[in-house]
Amino acid sequence: MFKNIRHYGVCLHRYAGLMMTLFLVVAGLTGSIIAFYDPLDQMVSPQLYQVSESDKRLQMIDPLVLRERLLAKYPEIQVQWVPLKPTDNKAIRFSITPSINPSTGESYQLTYDELFVNPYTGDIQGKRMRGKISDGIENLIPFLFKLHYQLALGQVGAYLMGVIGLLWTIDCFIGACLTFPRKTRQQAAQKEKRASRFIWLKRWLPAWKIRMHSTNRYKLNFDLHRAVGLWTWGMLFVLAWSSVAFNLNKEVYQPVMHFLFETQEMRPEALRQLQPNQHPHLSYAEAKSVAERYLNVYNPQHLRQVQPFGMSYLPKLGVYQYRFVSNQDISSSRGNTRLFIHADTGKIVDVYVPLGKASGDTFTTWIRTLHMADCWGVPFKIFISVMGIVLSMLSVTGFIIWFRKRQAQR
Structure with missing residues (x-):
């Protein structure tokens, strides 16, 4: 039974990797550059x-x-x-x-x-x-x-990269499971014993190592693919699942997160106030004054405005969105805290807090911020840039493993 499951896992990992190779190489290499988008x-x-x-x-x-x-x-x-x-x-x-x-x-x-x-x-x-x-x-x-986000193909490319991100997310777990050591008769006999977990970890340890002294290029390539994938697994998952958040947000990401975690949603009584409005009564300046006065007077949910980030009008809802950097933001340069202001009445319709209010939104804020290298300054941008190169390397080494095996079979 276990052998069959592992066999199917290997097949899924192999062919999913082959499907994603070109896309992930492009995403990795372009991502390593645009981590420094503004200065470049x-x-x-x-x-x-x-x-x-x-x-x-x-x-x-x-x-x-x-x-x-x-x-x-x-x-x-x-x-x-x-x-x-x-x-x-x-x-x-x-x-x-x-x-x-x-x-x-x-x-x-x-x-x-x-x-x-x-x-x-x-x-x-x-x-x-x-x-x-x-x-x-x-x-x-x-x-x-655009090449990174949508292969420079517009909305079709964005959906395609979203599907790749979803496949990549699933493959992260399959790939990790394939590094686990296979069961042995001795381990099966000792599985009830407490010491068996240490035996299992000891047998899993070689998967984290690279045999640098090996003269066998195939072994070195295989170790690079497996060990580096394990070392960077957490960040690879963050990049994969956040790609779904960016490209398939309403189609996949939001339904899954809403099912698994608590998320902030606009209150039903607030939604009943909203309707499309192409000609708002309030101007941008008036909406900004409403937002600043509300923050200074009411201080909702202990929010403290560090600095304004930007504002926009959403005609489909008839509200202004006022975004600012607050004490509930991760990034000091990109504000995700938001006030929604009714474009005719000037009432505060809703407040969105990126951290601490709902677990699902906190998780989303973190993975989006990490993906965009929008925290911890230049050192983290360098780290994300290196991760882009690592992603490309993992895709290429995976392809080489498949190609060498196919040659051996022939």
């Missing part, structure tokens, strides 16, 4: 980000004012997300979506989806279609991000 993008495209020293002597313009100026100058665009965090003397990057042409009722066709605005003068320093590598070198890092 600024290095490759300095003309988009750099602000002159003379401009820095001026007072910084409120990002909400910059948004209004953009909308007045370009009626064909929408700016739903507004970054509110200080940009360290760099241009502000606004994400752009097309607005509706009133004469045709259809969306405008845009040749760009990002605008870079000087926060001191309001001048536009550049435009680009994010990830369109044919437009020039300034799209290199965004292209690598």
Whole structure:
């Protein structure tokens, strides 16, 4: 019985690995680069980000004012997300979506989806279609991000990478189980004894070792695949399951997490207040004032605002989302604490706390933050970059193991 289960496990691990090899190599290599997305993008495209020293002597313009100026100058665009965090003397990057042409009722066709605005003068320093590598070198890092996230194939590629992430998550457990030592008659006879667990661990220990002195290349390749996979198993699982969270969030991740853990959901009475609204009564500035006043007066759930991160309008729900870095965030640079403000009444509809309120959301916050290397500074970014190379190495060594065995069988 055990032999049959192990045989099926080997087959699943082998063929799942073969299916994922190319995708994981691409994801690993691109991930090792985009762990340093912002500094690399600024290095490759300095003309988009750099602000002159003379401009820095001026007072910084409120990002909400910059948004209004953009909308007045370009009626064909929408700016739903507004970054509110200080940009360290760099241009502000606004994400752009097309607005509706009133004469045709259809969306405008845009040749760009990002605008870079000087926060001191309001001048536009550049435009680009994010990830369109044919437009020039300034799209290199965004292209690598799209390659990592969706193979640069749009939504179809995102779903495909989500399926790969799900298969990878399952394969993490199969691969780990295959490293366990096989049962022996002696161990079966001693399984009731307390000492048997130590015997089992002692027999499992070689799986964690690499025979560096071995002259057999196959053994060295096999040890690299098995031992390094065990050493990094926890982080590999985090990367795999968080990939499902990014790419198949509503389809797979949320239902599974809701079944296994407690998660924050908008209250039914709050949901009844919401409906699609394309023309909100409150402006962005008014919604921001409501959020700041609420945080200063009520201090909900002992939240302390460290700094604002950004805000957006969600027309499908008719609410503003105000995001800020709080004492309940892991990252000090990317705020995940959120207030939802009714766009007509100005009432606080709901509060989302990333840590401590619901176990499922705490887990999700951690794995997303770890995947994006958004904590613990440069050392952890280097670690994630190395993990990308390790992932590629594991995929290649797994392919070599299969190829050598197939040659031997022939």
